[in-house]
Amino acid sequence: DTEVTQTPKHLVMGMTNKKSLKCEQHMGHRAMYWYKQKAKKPPELMFVYSYEKLSINESVPSRFSPECPNSSLLNLHLHALQPEDSALYLCASSQVVGIASSYEQYFGPGTRLTVT
Amino acid sequence: GEDVEQSLFLSVREGDSSVINCTYTDSSSTYLYWYKQEPGAGLQLLTYIFSNMDMKQDQRLTVLLNKKDKHLSLRIADTQTGDSAIYFCAETGGGADGLTFGKGTHLIIQP
Numbered sequence: 001d002t003e004v005t006q007t008p009k010h011l012v013m014g015m016t017n018k019k020s021l022k023c024e025q026h027m028g029h030r031a032m033y034w035y036k037q038k039a040k041k042p043p044e045l046m047f048v049y050s051y052e053k054l055s056i057n058e059s060v061p062s063r064f065s066p067e068c069p070n071s072s073l074l075n076l077h078l079h080a081l082q083p084e085d086s087a088l089y090l091c092a093s094s095q096v097v098g099i100a101s102s103y104e105q106y107f108g109p110g111t112r113l114t115v116t
Numbered sequence: 117g118e119d120v121e122q123s124l125f126l127s128v129r130e131g132d133s134s135v136i137n138c139t140y141t142d143s144s145s146t147y148l149y150w151y152k153q154e155p156g157a158g159l160q161l162l163t164y165i166f167s168n169m170d171m172k173q174d175q176r177l178t179v180l181l182n183k184k185d186k187h188l189s190l191r192i193a194d195t196q197t198g199d200s201a202i203y204f205c206a207e208t209g210g211g212a213d214g215l216t217f218g219k220g221t222h223l224i225i226q227p
Contacts, residue, residue, distance in 0.1 A: 002161075031212035042204055043159070045214030055212055090158055096212045102164050103147055103210050109158040 023091030138205035
């Protein structure tokens with residue numbers, strides 16, 4: 001099973017709202033990722049968690065706050081977003097170490113966020 | 117910095133082979149991937165290749181890697197209408213590292 005699930009599928013929020021995106025995987029992967037994808041563009045890395053610790057933050061504004069409560073779950077807390085933050089938010093997971101691992105990242109279906 | 121380049125569009129006739137090309141600049145790229153994205157969907161991992169390999173075949177898919185020229189290609193044999201999508205190549209040095217994606221190639225299938 002290589003499934004990564006994300007909820008919700010769609011989210012519309014105002015600029016003063018607080019919301020959270022959720023991601024879950026049960027592949028035993030110890031690395032989890034958030035990417036942002038604008039229309040007709042490739043995904044761009046936002047955050048990486050390795051063994052439940054934040055290891056990479058690609059200079060993302062503080063209105064995006066990631067959280068990794070355990071090895072299977074990844075959240076992205078949203079607060080005071082701007083209309084330009086509207087995008088598809090993708091979660092992915094992968095192994096961190098492993099003999100002959102290819103470290104392939106498996107992606108969820110994404111949450112389509114619209115900020116009004 | 118790291119850069120991955122792809123042509124934006126490829127149009128092929130149904131039943132022909134499609135060849136999607138990608139070039140990368142990072143010499144430390146160890147793992148190279150091809151992903152498929154259909155409209156409104158997430159990314160589906162198609163295949164991958166290690167930098168110490170020249171070729172990998174998986175059913176209708178063939179990946180060729182020229183490490184000297186930093187050139188990667190994906191060949192889809194007997195292209196079908198269901199292959200219509202955007203194809204991204206991506207690279208990473210491995211471990212818990214983010215992927216760097218190319219801009220994506222939109223594969224258009226002509227009947």
